[in-house]
Amino acid sequence: MVYKTNIRPAWVVLVLLMIFTLAFTLVKTSDTTPEKKVQTEQIVPTQIDLSKFKNAEENEKCLKCHGQTKYSYENAESKKTVTKRMYAELIMNRDVFYVSNHRQFKCTDCHSEDYGTFPHAGNLRMEAKANCIDCHGGDEKYAKYKFEQIESEFQASVHSETHSKDFTCWMCHNAHTYKINARTNENLKETIVYDNLICLHCHGDVNNYQLLTDKKKPNLLQKHEWLPNQASHFTNVRCIECHAKNEDTLVVAHHIMSKKNAVRKCESCHSKNSILYASLYKHQVSEVIMKEGLVKGLIMADATTIGPDKSNTLNIISIIIFSLTILAIIIHAVLRIKKSV
Ligand code: HEC
Ligand code: HEC
Ligand code: HEC
Ligand code: HEC
Ligand code: HEC
Ligand code: HEC
Ligand code: HEC
Numbered sequence: 001m002v003y004k005t006n007i008r009p010a011w012v013v014l015v016l017l018m019i020f021t022l023a024f025t026l027v028k029t030s031d032t033t034p035e036k037k038v039q040t041e042q043i044v045p046t047q048i049d050l051s052k053f054k055n056a057e058e059n060e061k062c063l064k065c066h067g068q069t070k071y072s073y074e075n076a077e078s079k080k081t082v083t084k085r086m087y088a089e090l091i092m093n094r095d096v097f098y099v100s101n102h103r104q105f106k107c108t109d110c111h112s113e114d115y116g117t118f119p120h121a122g123n124l125r126m127e128a129k130a131n132c133i134d135c136h137g138g139d140e141k142y143a144k145y146k147f148e149q150i151e152s153e154f155q156a157s158v159h160s161e162t163h164s165k166d167f168t169c170w171m172c173h174n175a176h177t178y179k180i181n182a183r184t185n186e187n188l189k190e191t192i193v194y195d196n197l198i199c200l201h202c203h204g205d206v207n208n209y210q211l212l213t214d215k216k217k218p219n220l221l222q223k224h225e226w227l228p229n230q231a232s233h234f235t236n237v238r239c240i241e242c243h244a245k246n247e248d249t250l251v252v253a254h255h256i257m258s259k260k261n262a263v264r265k266c267e268s269c270h271s272k273n274s275i276l277y278a279s280l281y282k283h284q285v286s287e288v289i290m291k292e293g294l295v296k297g298l299i300m301a302d303a304t305t306i307g308p309d310k311s312n313t314l315n316i317i318s319i320i321i322f323s324l325t326i327l328a329i330i331i332h333a334v335l336r337i338k339k340s341v
Helices: 002-041 056-066 122-126 132-136 140-145 147-156 188-203 206-210 230-236 239-243 286-292 296-301 312-340
Strands: 070-074 081-085
Touching: 056 070, 132 147, 140 147, 188 206, 188 230, 188 239
Parallel strands: none
Antiparallel strands: 070 081
16 A cells, blocks of 8 residues: 555656656757758858967967967067068968867967967977877777878878879868868758869969969860850869769768869769768758759759758657656656665
């Protein structure tokens, strides 16, 4: 009899907690959705709350000069404050840096502490910079990015260091602005533009191109004249779609082949077996693709085959089951203790 009266309140509590958990989970998910959206839309926010970055204050010591078009310093001999114009290529944008992958870094994590004094010592110019693989290689935390495989694809690519010693990963991944998109950004157009601008930094700019080679820069528009609706193709498809060898195991293919191996056949994309399924669209949710209307008809035809499955509902259910199991165990324990007292 005692046993029976004990179990009843337990069930009441359990049901109440179940409702509570369900309500809580639903409120939480509806809360986070708009927040996520804002984040992906703001590739370049205009205002940054610097208090969120533990090294921001320290970095201002550098950015008071490198974040401005003008800088001032005290001349050691005359003791007068001199104001000069900062070299355009040495100016950094805080807004872009503080959304980049390495936003939590101190400038001096990658640059010598000796930059703390100005004028900077001349020998600092020869300072060797760490490469991606020096920090990310063999690290479990970044295993999903497959840095080692990217490294070997890069070595085999037209740009590799064997082609020109000055060509490093940093040439495409700007140290102060690079931010992952293809993997995380649901806005396909943004990713395409972002990725293509990386290539156009050199292939669309004589000065940057000529820093690396004496060969004359080919005219990109002329070289792609065979492609109809060129402007539309350059904004709707990534350069790497035609120029990089696609491996299923990488989110972003890095083996850029010589021009004779580039994709030229229209059917490669404009067909049921579009190569775009294996690369560009692989990591995008199907609704986004539908909204963007890329390669319209064909995507519609087998929309169900692309994009990850909708695991959100499953996630919620598994969270609920997990919390309820824990609660049941706690209640059980409490009742047992009560009983034994
Ligand atoms: C008083 C202004 C001032 C401050 C403060 C300052 N810099 Fe500089 N920095 C310059 C100027 C001007 C140059 C270009 C002339 C030179 O190389 O000395 C430069 C050049 C550089 C270069 C490029 C050298 C090259 O390869 O040509 C780097 C890297 C650099 N600074 C990093 C830093 C870092 C990191 C800090 C903070 C720890 C910092 N600077 C603080 C004014 C400043
Ligand atoms: C993740 C590493 C990293 C961080 C963090 C970093 N830098 Fe750099 N920085 C580099 C590399 C690598 C280069 C050389 C890029 C190249 O060779 O093209 C560079 C180049 C520079 C240059 C030379 C001009 C240029 O853009 O090539 C300046 C100036 C500079 N950094 C200042 C800063 C300042 C100021 C900060 C902090 C706000 C900072 N860096 C943070 C890695 C970093
Ligand atoms: C000096 C060491 C260092 C170098 C050099 C470096 N990284 Fe990083 N990187 C880190 C660390 C540490 C983090 C984690 C930062 C954090 O969690 O705030 C990171 C974060 C990242 C992320 C985001 C990871 C995530 O899941 O959020 C990417 C992508 C990345 N780095 C790519 C690169 C690439 C590409 C290069 C070379 C062009 C490079 N890194 C060079 C240390 C480095
Ligand atoms: C020719 C230009 C180029 C070179 C060189 C290059 N990358 Fe990339 N990389 C890209 C582009 C474009 C992306 C796609 C960026 C995005 O949208 O996320 C990318 C993305 C990445 C990513 C993120 C992939 C993911 O799974 O989300 C990593 C990590 C990376 N590169 C590492 C490297 C390393 C390491 C090197 C040097 C060994 C290197 N990259 C050299 C162009 C380049
Ligand atoms: C930092 C400058 C730079 C960036 C960024 C860059 N390239 Fe290049 N690229 C070059 C240079 C320089 C050459 C010529 C190399 C040589 O032959 O000396 C080249 C060569 C090529 C070639 C080979 C052409 C041939 O003759 O076979 C292709 C294709 C190519 N790039 C595509 C790309 C793509 C796609 C991207 C973006 C993912 C990209 N590049 C980013 C500078 C760059
Ligand atoms: C639809 C496929 C496609 C797209 C998209 C594309 N290319 Fe090409 N590209 C080609 C083909 C095919 C060639 C070879 C043309 C030839 O040899 O006449 C080529 C040639 C080139 C060359 C070599 C020019 C030369 O003759 O030396 C470069 C560099 C290049 N493309 C860069 C780019 C860049 C950068 C982008 C993105 C803005 C891009 N391509 C987009 C297919 C494409
Ligand atoms: C690398 C993939 C790729 C290749 C190769 C390619 N296309 Fe496209 N094409 C696209 C994408 C993506 C679009 C954008 C479609 C959209 O907006 O729905 C497009 C758009 C077009 C459009 C405009 C359609 C519209 O509605 O605006 C035409 C026409 C076209 N392509 C013809 C061709 C022809 C002809 C070839 C061969 C010479 C070719 N394409 C090669 C991917 C490709």
